[in-house]
Amino acid sequence: MTPSTPVQLSARAGDLLVLAPCLPRPDGDAASLRWFHLLRFLARHYRVHLGCRADPLRDGAQFSRVRALCHETCFAPPAGVRARLRPGAGGDAVLLDWAMRLCARQAVRAVLACGAGMGGHLAALPRGLVRVVDFVELESDRSRRHGAVRPWPGAALWRRQARRLLAAERAAGAACDHALFAGAADVARFRLFAPESAHKARLLPSGIDPEHYSPHIVQRSPFQPGERALVMAGPLDGPAGADAAHWLAHEVFAPLRAADPSLALYLVGPPLAAGADRRLRALARQPGVTLGGKAADARPYLAHAALVLAPPGAGHAASMAVLAAMAMQKTVLGLPHALAGLACLALPEAWAAADAPAFRARIGALLSGAEGSAATVGRAARARVLREHDWNLRLAGLPALFQAAPQPLASAG
CATH class of the missing domain: 3.40.50.2000 (Glycogen Phosphorylase B;)
Known part of the structure; x- marks a missing residue:
């Protein structure tokens, strides 16, 4: 574990804990990029504390940029495939121990768990926190669909992975107050496959940074002349x-x-x-x-x-x-x-x-x-x-989610 020295930031609405399976990166994959923008936006409203898995050799150039957004950070070694499917193992236990000690000494109001794996830790955190999981996508459904079209024995492996992922997603859904997804189809699937947590599902579409993806920035052509x-x-x-x-x-x-x-x-x-x-x-x-x-x-x-x-x-x-x-x-x-x-x-x-x-x-x-x-x-x-x-338009309503838990849906009976 590599905890940081707390950075003195201006007053925010309160303390917020963020747990992530990787370093939220502005140059990372789609999920990591989304979590970076969530982190950056929330840092304007809260005093953010980040605990995540990170590889110093791969992520080192981004450490300072991410740390500048946070009051305190804790980095644990990256997880293997087995650890990602079994929350609580290895470095996840290190992050959870740090999160528990953080909640004991800081007035943490809410927690954002990035992905179903980190969402599995929410049940262990102290009561009174508003718990939000950003699933991004329903990964179990993607594995299930792969299993439906792959030949044996690959199909069996995909279906097995789908069952394990769904179990982790349902556990994270049960432990949270709000479950966020980037697409409406995933919201609908979560409500179908995790009916006990259907009332928690929320749509939070991803955005884009128009300054980063700007046609006005001169780019050298990677193509051959005449192509x-x-x-x-x-x-x-x-x-x-x-x-x-x-x-x-x-x-x-x-x-x-x-x-x-x-x-x-x-x-x-x-x-x-x-x-x-x-x-x-x-x-x-x-x-x-x-x-x-x-x-x-x-x-x-x-x-x-x-x-x-x-x-x-x-x-x-x-x-x-x-x-x-x-x-x-x-x-x-x-x-x-x-x-x-x-x-x-x-x-x-x-x-x-x-x-x-x-x-x-x-x-x-x-x-x-x-x-x-x-x-x-x-x-x-x-x-x-x-x-x-x-992104600023997409995330405008995000702080309101951390204020209170949703009410269960009324029974039809």
Whole structure:
């Protein structure tokens, strides 16, 4: 454990404890990025104390930025897969011990647990705290859906993981006062799979930082001279990411490339894991396809893309990728479910296509200008992000959740 020396901050509404499975990072994955913005926003209203798992080698550059937002911090070593599925093991016990001692010496009013794993600690904390869990997504449902389409024995492993995740999610739901989700579909699924906690589920959509994703920041082009790049920016790991990339490369891009050799497809996302799907790595051998998975920053790819393709899969990370592209004043094309939950669906700022032929036809129309000026569509996209998806707008009602617990739903009987 590496507790910090408390930082003297100006007076806030009270003390708030935040527990997270990783360091909330402005340059992290979709969940970590969301938790960073929650932490930064709450620091304006509370004196925040953060306990999380962190790797000094990986996260060291962000320590000072996160610590500046907090009165006190405690860092524990990162967890393995088993520890994430079994709250209370290893470093989690260290964080819980620190949290208990913090509550004994500070007038902590409320606690935010990031993810179901940290939500499992809430029951052990002192009474009287308002407890909030930010699930982001219902991970058990994602595993369940993977298990439904995978062959044996992989399907059995996915279903087993789904059961374990659901047990952790229900335990966290039972221990909290408010359960937050980034998408309306996950709110509905939580109410279905955890009916005892249905009245606690709340929608808190993620936003975007329009200053970070700004078209006015000069970015050096990562593309070859003369290329017209189609960019899919989003998660690539896992079965869903591999399926999406394979579909785009073979069903959509290959016929377009045959007709226009200047076209290139760049698949940009987090670094690929060592065990990434073989189909995904094989795409790098397809003419015109480049895996930009090692890119630390997707903004240069978005800034110079001729067209941005949304990952054809539902989920928080895919939604964040769409918002980032819109903030960069880009026309976005994706399958309808890739844009689910976003206000841009069926509006001029984003386009959808039902299948591969329609996708190819829409790409051709957008690149030729037949669908209207890309610059005009891009400006409208950024305007919508500023109007509806800025983090400050999304989080405006968050402090009110920490004031009181919800009332159970009235019985129909």
